[in-house]
Amino acid sequence: MDHSQVCIIPGASAFSEFRRQALAANVGARDVQGQYMHYVELVESLDSESHALLEKLLTHGNYVEAQEKEDEPSTVLYVLPRPGTISPWSSKATNIAHVCGLQKVVRRIERGVRITVYLENGQSLGRSSLDFLHDRMTETISENEPDLNLLFMHHQPGLLGTYDLYSGGRSPSEMLQDLNRKLGLALDASEIQYLVEAYSKDGPVPRKPTDVELFMFAQVNSEHCRHKIFNASWTIDGKPKTNTLFGMIRNTHKHTPEGTISAYSDNAAVLKGSNGSQWAPDDLNGQWKATKEPVEFLIKVETHNHPTAVSPFPGAATGSGGEIRDEGATGRGAKPKAGLAGFCVSDLLIPDHRQPWELDYGRPSHIASSLDIMLEAPIGSAAFNNEFGRPCTAGYFRTLLVEMRTGKDSTEIRGYHKPIMIAGGVGTVRPQHALKDPDIVKDGAFLIVMGGPAMLIGLGGGAASSVSSGEGSAELDFASVQRGNPEMQRRAQEVINACTALGSHNPILFIHDVGAGGLSNALPELAKDSGLGAEFELRDIDCADKSMSPLQIWCNEAQERYVLAVAQEGMNKFRAIAKRERCGISVVGRATRRQVLKLTDRDHPADGHGQQDPIDLPMEVLFGKPPKMTRDASSRKAELPGFDTSLSLYVPQASMNGLLQEAIDRVLQMPAVGSKSFLITIGDRTVGGLITRDQMVGPWQVPVADVSVTATSLTTGIKSGEAMAMGEKPTIALISPAASARMAVAESLMNLTAADLPDRLHQVKLSANWMSASTHPGEGAGIYEAVEALGMDLCPKLGVSIPVGKDSMSMKMKWTDSQTKEAKEVTSPLSVVISAFAPVLDIRKTWTPQLKRYNEVGETTLFFVDLGLAHRALGGSALTQSFKQTGDEAPDIRSVSLLKDFFDATQQLHEQGLVLAYHDRSDGGLFVTLAEMSFAGRCGIEIMINDICPTPNTPDVISTLFNEELGAVFQVRKSDENHFKACFATCGPPPGLIHKIGRVSTKSSSQNMAIYHGGKLIYRATRGELQQKWSNTSYWLQRLRDNPSCADSEYKAILDDAEPGLSYNLSFDPKENINTYKASLLNYVRPTARPRVAILRDQGTNGHAEMAFAFEAAGFTAIDVHMSDILDPKPHQSHLGIDHDLSSFVGLALCGGFSFGDCLGAGQGWAKSILFHPTTRQKFQTFFERKDTFALGVCNGCQVLSKLKELIPGADKWPSFERNESEQYEARVCMVKVSDPPAESGMAPSVFFHGMSGSSFPIAVAHGEGRASFTTDLPSPHTGDKTWDASLAHDFAYANLAPIRYVDNKSLQPTTAYPANPNGSPAGIAGVRSQDGRVLALMPHPERTILAGVGSYIPDHALKGEKDAWGDWGEYGPWLRLFQSARRWVG
Missing domain, CATH: 3.30.1330.10 (PurM-like, N-terminal domain)
Structure with a gap:
């Protein structure tokens, strides 16, 4: 490659301060520095204007000049994507460049990291150190500067492979067995014989097989795709079984x-x-x-x-x-x-x-x-x-x-x-x-691939997943790993959404996802399920790598793709929708009545003289099953030692208190038992505006919920x-x-x-x-036993x-130890x-496990319902595992009818509203059930175990507290005890299984957990110390993964008994209608009377539905506008007659999500597509300058507005929003305080906060780049980064430009403490406003909790009134007021 066709642009610092410190410690160096390097493959040489535009695009984050420490020994390393791969980042960055007008000069942008490791004298980097500096499965690392020829190499396209099974002096079976190993096909002996016969001179395909056909057959018929074991005939211990595993599963649906x-x-x-x-x-x-x-x-x-x-x-x-x-x-x-x-x-x-x-x-x-x-x-x-x-x-x-x-x-x-x-x-x-209706797919229907292009990734994943790991080669394992581009999948989903919104006019006749086996599985499946054959053209498949062979194009598992059938009359509509969403589609073939699967290659057409089509197979050969699998299995009963419930075998010389404490400490730190917070706060739990119960419970957001609940739809009063x-x-x-x-x-x-x-x-x-x-001894019989237990017995009896x-x-997993050469598995x-x-x-x-405190509900009782019928089996429990044991007696369902009765009783309890808190007994046993309820309620509990524990001796106490038999704990008001028992008396477990085991402490200051037997105190500990122990494993993992100081801060806060948690302190009545007109917002206002607000989105936006609902509920007409409508003002056929000109709108709402996958910085791609497009730039500037308009940007929309501040009057002092201090995506519910400028300031009040000033209440947070950053021109002496200046942030807030700020739960004052402030924003800044109050940009999500029942923590009084009526808030949550305020301002 001509290097003049490649441009290198240095970028931002790759590592934050704490990442540098961690890397330096891991590799044993004094310091580690990293800088992103952008490598741009050009179609033609850049002119000065294009070069300047490209530099602006690629300048994001904390820019850093390489600072060499010339007098210090160092090693420079370059990390790049593996040759022959295209990283997800590259796909997104290239896409942004093209949207910004560089499609004629930029072919591809790729990113690497230049790492400088500063070593002690005489020190060198070992091979193991390099693993800390790169991901060896997706990246390469080298001391040599990148070979750009290799990075952007364009190979000649690979050729079709054909195999003569009857040459070379070996049998066809031996030839295929060799190919089986070489290509990683995972075919068994019967499948090899099936193929030998299919390609024999007397078979249905009397010719040489192609590599595409063999690979496709392996994927289509892999265990991963065809579930051969679940459809096999079984013999167990010499006795033939009448049912297949799948047949027994189907039996449940039959019943x-x-x-x-x-x-x-x-x-x-x-x-x-x-x-x-x-x-x-x-x-x-x-x-x-x-x-x-x-x-x-x-x-x-x-x-x-x-x-x-x-x-x-x-x-x-x-x-x-x-x-x-x-x-x-x-x-x-x-x-x-x-x-x-x-x-x-x-x-x-x-x-x-x-x-x-x-x-x-x-x-x-x-x-x-x-x-x-x-x-x-x-x-x-x-x-x-x-x-x-x-x-x-x-x-x-x-x-x-x-x-x-x-x-x-x-x-x-x-x-x-x-x-x-x-x-x-x-x-x-x-x-x-x-x-699905296969009858509506007719001969001649278009067969389409929608989504991303084919790439040389994930080759053979279906077959690779079907063998025990370690049996194949490491390279084949690597080849079977895929890469994800969720922003592309969101685009494809938006196409599906637009099609299904058309109802009976939906152009999609049939749809399959592309998964294991790639197109080689999905397209034949689509044809087969439609009862048709199909003809495809290889070169019509969108391909990111032109060097790929026919096998690689047809069989790769590039993600984010779907295959569809669309009728000819629906193609124009479908194309228009896909174009609007910027989603790639390729018409790759047509359905045919002829039951043959044919794949042609116009670059290498079949000529009858040795050049074959890649595929030309009767459908029955591909899907006509080889002989049905048979499985012969034997039972194996291991001689397992019993578990010593005295624990003296495992902890000799310990006292009873010491033994119990040791058991508690170990069990609470078992990953299956302990806090899963490190897994939960990284994941968005509020997008869509429909989540009414997530994992986090109560004012203190403790991850102990038993169930997830969603609302049916965005419907008022649902x-x-x-x-x-x-x-x-x-x-x-x-x-x-x-x-x-x-x-x-x-x-x-x-x-x-x-x-x-x-x-x-x-x-x-x-x-x-x-x-x-x-295939492991005893496991075949074991799975048959398990499936039979559910399919033929339990599920039919339960009626599920x-x-x-x-x-x-x-x-x-099987391997050979590299040092000892020992075979391991x-x-x-x-x-x-x-x-x-x-x-x-x-x-x-x-119900949640959150115990209600005495000062909230008065005296309460804790009931334990024992569905284990007093059994206390400890086998397979967290306790036995924590002492390296298994045990020999397993808990089980002791009575199916009892479980059904329990279910019936709980429905009565729901109906009568008697239960204050509920938690089942599971991992960790009754002790953990009670402890987690205490954590969620931040309260003390007093437990009496006389009824359920025969003696206060160690073996009985241990087996009582830690067995994992079925059961549950309920909290009810003391005054409701008899009503509670009555619900169980009519249909539930008998009275002997319902035990009154304790109460929530009546001392509001006490947060101790105390356990008694017959008046004797057996155990006491504070909630704080127990919850810290329970959180310990999560804390260590969070500390290793994220900014350690953030993890430390959150962990320390667990001990604070005075922490009040989330609270609602409203200066307004959520039920009040503040709009000046009197008609009901939703029912009587004619659509023409409603002001129009543009619900603006770009590719990757995902929060537009709930944003539209919020504005509609507040009395606006919400209009769906995609950036492609503005950049390309010709209306697409899917929106005939719509006026997308911003001049027709009074409001503009930029929605949350991941526009362009947050590539080049959150919101950067979207913002720069506006700034670098002169006509579009002017449209937005004109809109912002109009005095009769308002604009709202939430999360990603906030980030976009911050990048557009040069177009927004009175926004020149706005910060940018950078990576969270934790360096982690933070999904939390945080307290924020709303403030409008005081009257004496002379500033106009915000359009959005009428009557809300002074309110502090929870809001959903979900972002990775939300830290407000006020840059100075002075570089930090240590990192060279431009850095925000906290004093600028305080000046900004003092100027009344930060109307919404994160506050701590106690003082309700702005805070930078984590996690109350989830991103480290100085002065607690969560949102910013323009000087005149017409434009608001905020990182949290008010639009996600518009429905009154939606939210992680909502007080009971707000939700429920008398006789199932709505509570104090009515049908909407308090954040609707923000949108109503805008409606009031419009008038």
Whole structure:
């Protein structure tokens, strides 16, 4: 490559101060500095104007000049993306350059890091040190300056491969077996024989197979895609079984089909929902409107275990992304709504925080450690959800690595070296689109690939996931890892949303997501499901890398893609929608009546003389199954030692108090038990404006919720919704697979019942994810036993069905120790993860574990309902694991009828409103249940265990407090005790199982937990010390991952008993209608009388629906406007007749999200597309200068407005919004205070805060770059960065330009303390205003809690009035006032 065709532009500092310190410590250096370097591949040489524009684009963040310390020994390293790959950052940055007018000169922008490591004299960097400086799975590191020829190399396109199976002197089977190993196809012997016969001279395809055909066959027929084990015939212990595993799962739906619309036939199961509305822009004029209709909901839970083991961040990111696509591709197009995530790994081995139960057994060199997985994978999953715009509101986290006895002198290691990464959620679908209809796809229909381009990534993921990890090669493992670009997926989802909003005119006839196997699986599936064949042209597939071979183009697993069938008459509409959303589409083929799959290559057409088409196969060859798999398995009953409940075997010479304290300390720090805060606050839990119950509970936001609840739709007065909860008990499977499966179902139901559910269990539906090393001794029989226990027994008896699920049958890691040459393996236990879903009657009635204090509700009683029938089995518990044991007796469902009765009783309790707090007994036992309730309520509790513990001796106390049998604790008013018991008397457990075990302390100052037996004090500790212990593991992980000082600050605050938590201190009445006209806002004002506000979005925006709803509820006409409408003023066909000229609007709302994926800095791409486009720049400047307009920018919109301040009158002193001080995405609920300028200031009041000045109340926060930064021209002497000056921030606030500020919960005064101030903004600045008050930019999200029932913490009085009426707020939350104020100003 000619280097004149590459431009190098230095960029910002790559590492913050604390990152530099951490890196220096990790590599043993005195200092580490890093600078981003931008490498721009040009189409043609840059002129001075283009060069200046490019430099402006790439100058973002803290710019730093390279400061060489010439007299100090150093090593310079260059980190770049792996050759042959295109990073997600590159895709987004190149896209921004093209939108900003550089498409004719810029081909691609890539980014690297120049790292300077300052060493002690004589010191050198070891190989292990380099792993701290780059991600070896996605990047390279070298002391040599980048070879730009290699970085932007354009190879000749790869050629089609064909294989003569009848040459070379070997049999066709041997030839195919070699190809099987070479290509990583994971074919078994029967499949190889099937292919030999198919390509024989007497077979249906008497010719040489192509590499594309073989690879496609492997993907389409992989265990990952075809679930062969679940469809196999089984023989157990020599006895043939009549049912397949899948057949037994289907039996649950056969018994209970009610409430299920679609099962086993689509990307997700579709369930009957509630009445609500479809909230979407009108196709003709762009006006957001509500269409009343039933809102059906869909459920799906996926796994992405193998890619997460290899490369945790992209593996988990694409796991969540793939599951989101599954939801969007359900029926004829659907909408993801709320997500869940779960992780299982082996022991963490945190440096300086090793735990006594942990085992260090080593790992394969190309697989990530458990610690690295938990530091990176949750960020990957959360980042995808955040950027796409789906809240994640449920999940779990478990670790396990244990040595188990298998015989007299033999042991094995069980654990999660092959991790579990669970991604799932709930979505919605319109009734007319809920079912796929293959009959509407006709011969000649266009077959389309929508989304991102093909890239050489994720090749063979379906086959790679189907073998035990470590059996293949490291390079094949790398090749199977994908990369995520959620902003592209959001664009594709917006196309789906626009199509489904058309109702009966939806142009999408059929849709599939592109997942495992890439197009080689998705396009043939689309044709097969439509009952048709298909013809495709290879070169019509959008390809980012022109050097890719036919195999690579057809079989890669590049993400964010869907395949669709669209009728010819719908193509113009579909193209117009995709163009408006800037979403790539490629018409790659047509459906045919002829049942043949044909892929041509116009660059290399078949010529009859050796050049073949890449694919020319009868559909029946591809999908005609090889012989059905048969499985012969044997049971294995391990001789497990019992658990010593006296603990004296494990902690000799300790006193009873010492033993109990040791047990408590260990159990509270078990990852499955302790706080999951480090996993939760990184994930947006409020986007969409529909989350009524997330993981965080109460005024102190403690992560202990049992259930996630969403409202049905953005509909005024909505009370209905959906609930989801999880259950998993894999450690029990080491003792009893069947008990483990049953208890997973029971746990999910015990969690789910915290929501107000219909009175019959048949409306509860389960997703079952089955993970097993099915070829390991005993595991095949184990999974059969577990599936049989649920499918043929428990679920039919309960009346619940399993309409959806997933299996992963290769949960084993095998390797050879590089030093000892010892063969090692770690096998996971059978892991059944159950996710339960149900419709919700009243979202306001969800129970939480937050105990109500004596001064709030008077004297209360704690009841324990024991569904374990007084059993105290400790097998598989957190306690046994914490002492390196398993135990020999497993807890189980002791009575199915009792569990059903309990469910019936809880529905009565919901109806009568008797329960103040609820929490089930699960991981950690009754002790942890009670402790977590105390944490959530920040109160003391006094517990009497006489009724449930035979003696005060150690074995009885330990087994009572730490067994994990089924049960639950309820808090009720003392005056309601009899009413509570009466609910159970009519339909619930018998009185002997309901135990009065204590009360909340009547001393408001006490936050102690005290446990008594017969009047004797057994244990006492403060809430603070227990909660810190419980938070310890989360704290250490947060401290390693984020800014340690932030983690320290949050951890320390746990001890503050005087912390009051969140509170609502309102200077206004939320029910008051402040608008001057008298008609009802929503019902009687003619649309023409409503002022128009532009709900402005760009690619990657995800918060526009709730923004539109907020303005509509306040009396505006909300109009959907995309930046493409303004940059390209010709109206797209999807919006004929709409006036997108900003002059037609009185208001402009820039919505939250991740425009351009926050590439080049949050909001930068969107802002620069305005600033660098002269006509568009003038339109915005004219709008801002008009005196009759207002503008609101929230989160990403705030960041954009801050970059446009040169266009906004009176905004010249505004800060920019930079990376949070924690260097982490912060999703929290924080207190803010609103202030308007005092009258004597002479400043105009804000358009947005009429009557709100002085109010302090909670607001949703969700951002990664929200720290207000006031730059000076003086560089910091240490970093060279331009740095904000706190005094400028205080001057700014003093000038009344910061109308909304983060305050601490106690004094309600502005704060910089974390996490009350989630981003470190000086002076607590959360939002800024223009001098005249017409423009407001704020980082928090007022638009997300407009519905009264939506929010993480809402006082009961605000929600509920007499006889199910709405409470003190009415049907809307207090943040509606901000939008009503703007409506009042317009008049």
